[in-house]
Amino acid sequence: MIKKDLELERNWQQLLARIGGTLGKKPEDLNAVLFLIGVQELGRGPKNFSKEEKQDLMHIAICKLMSLSGYYELEGLDEQGWPHWRLARKLPHFDLLEQEKLLKMQALEYFDSEVQL
DSSP states (O other), rough: OOHHHHHHHHHHHHHHHHHHHHHSOOOHHHHHHHHHHHHHHHHHSOOOOOOOHHHHHHHHHHHHHTTTTSSSEEEEOTSSEEEEEEOSSSOOOOHHHHHHHHHHHHHHHHHHHHHHO
């Protein structure tokens, strides 16, 4: 288990460095990566977002990442072009550390399969 955690952390740090190399600034944490994924999924490019929009972008990112494991499905876009997701199957109960690990693993998969850095 410790070996897997170390490997995940090494891969995570490599991803942060790759993102930093592309954007010119390394993301500080998982929340920053979730924000970037949300912006990517919204598809409008960088702009100034309100605090509420930033929270919505992070929610979009979490749904997108969890869709990689079949937990969420994209329902469609609203009138403003924002994606909406529905729960496809019940999420397992995770503590905060397990949730963070899962999201990091899903983010690694996302950037490997859907975004070329």
